[in-house]
Amino acid sequence: MRNGDILIKILAVTLVLSSMSATMFNIVLPEIRVDFGLTVAQVSWVSTVYLLIYAVGSVLYGKLLDRYPAKQLITAGLLVFAAGSLLGLLATSFAFVLSARILQAIGASVVPALAMMIPVRYFPPERRGRALGISATGLALGNAIGPVVSSLLVSFVHWRWLFAIPLLILFTLPFYRKHLAEEPKVETRIDWLGGGLLAGTVALLLLAITQGSAILGAGSAAALLLFAWRIRSASAPFIARTLLRDRVYLMGLTIAALVMSVSYALPFLTPQLLADINRLESGWIGFVMVPGACVSAYLGRKVGKLADVKGNPFVYHCAFALLFSCFLALSFFVGSPAVVIGFIYMLGTVGQMFMQIALSNTISRSIPKEQVGVGMGMLTLGNFLSGAIATSVFGKVIDHGAVTPWIPWQSHETAFVFSNLYLVLAAAHIGILLLYRSVFVSRRKSRSAAPIQA
Known part of the structure; x- marks a missing residue:
């Protein structure tokens, strides 16, 4: 158990660095475009190719973790990640930059697979919530400081030095090599x-x-x-038929995807809201959003312990209350000062972290031990896909606009579409809550009420 406590802390550091790598380059895309004379569509591949490989790699590595020792996979993944970072640091053309991002993504996609595997394999169900809370802390902290570090760094040096920061991840490798258990290779075929x-x-x-x-x-x-x-x-x-026939597992994945598709409105829409209505510059937008991620990082471990003590349904209902309140308040108070929007955003980011821990913990308990890697990898993949689809839908809704406000006191025409969309998302959370209760809460009550057989 001591190895698990050490590993989860090292994992949190790894998640900070890997999540920073995913978001840092969004800030400097305009500079990369100018340096290499690219179009917007061309330079967007710096982010798109990373997302593509990261999403696919998370489930592929998950499958490999069911067969190969985690120590070998994390070693290979982090070395490839570092190689991509070094290539980007030395890049003199856009082709090299793109190749570097591809290598980074190939290596980094082992991290979400490992982040799902370690809490399940190294912690019993009654302590798993705490472990998931610590990993959620690392993810939240990386998302919080990534844009800030990027903005500060490019103020003093060339954007290419952003590739140097992920090299710090190599310092975690000796700890993984020491504390990950020696596991025999499982002699099963992989359906390539x-x-x-x-x-x-x-x-x-x-x-x-x-x-x-x-x-x-x-x-x-x-x-x-x-x-x-x-x-x-x-x-x-590739995915066992027994896993795909498990109603609880499939409904868990469905609910997680629905929650992610709704919750992704917060990081996607909030910057546009602050830019279009509050007229903030990009640097100030980051400062408005960072406190929410920092509070989530601070509370992650505490929420994980709460899941262990009070149970996943309790944490889920807390998450629902926070997210529903956040979207409803945003709908009502669009156009308020940025500090008010920042506080409401904080409620939502904390709610997202509650939700992530509750659902990950719930789903992990329905997966057979020999299928944990691919089972949890599918959860990560579902979150990626639902987030990508949601952002596309939200973008089209914002572009279309709205003529009539559904909240009577909204008078700013630009705010109509934001207010209406947030109201729809608040209502969507009610529907998801009812689905969750029908699958997990009602099922739990029916089991408790079942007569004991002699």
Whole structure:
């Protein structure tokens, strides 16, 4: 158990650095575009290619963790991640920058798989919430300081030095090598064809969303049908048929995806709200949003302990209260001073962290031990996809605008669409709560009420 306590702390540090790497470059895309004479569409691949590989890699590494020792996989992943960072630091062309981001993503995508595996394998169910809370703290802290560090660094040196920060992740490798248990290789076949079809489905879907291509969307649908066929026909499919028949697991994934698609409105819409209505510059927008992430990071461990003591349903209901209040307040008070929006945003980010811990803990308990890697990897993948789809939908809604406010006292025409959308998202959380209660709370009560057999 001592190894688990050390590993979860090292994992938190790893998550800080890997999540920073995912977000830091968004700040400097305009500078990269100017340096290499690119179009907006071309430079966006710095972020798009990372997201594509990171999303697919998280589930592929999850599957590999079910067969290969975690010590070998984390070593390989972090070394590839560092190699990509070093290549980017020395890059003199956009092709090298893009290659560096590809290598970074290939290596870094082992981290979310490991972040799901360590709490499940190294902590019993009654202590797992605390472990998930610590990993959530690392993720929240990385998301909070990533844009700030990026802004400060490029104020003094060239943007290329952003590739130097992820190299710090190598300092965690000796700790993983020392404290991860020696595990024998599991002699089972991996369905690489099924894995490839799943990867193709995800990659084509994300490209269809980012590029707005119906052809790529049709290709994703075709790959999904082939993947479903492969699941039915393969003797040892990439995702076990027993896992896909587990109603509790599937409903858990569905609820997590719905929650993520709604909650992603906070980091996506809030900067636009502050820019369009409060007229804040990008630097000030970051300062308005950072306190929410910092509070989430501070509370992560405490919420994890709360899940262990009070149970996942209690934490979920707390998360619902925070997120519902956040979206409802944003709908009512769009146009308020930035400090008010920042406080409301803080409620939502804390609610997201509550929700992440409750759902991850709940889903992990429904997965057989030999399928933990791929099972939790599918959770990460579902979160990526729902977030990508949601941002596309939210963007189109904002572009379309709104003529009539649903909140009577809204008078700022630009605020109508934000206010109406936040109101819809608040109502969506009520629907998701009812679904959660029907699957997990009612099921729990029915089990408690079942007569004891003699």
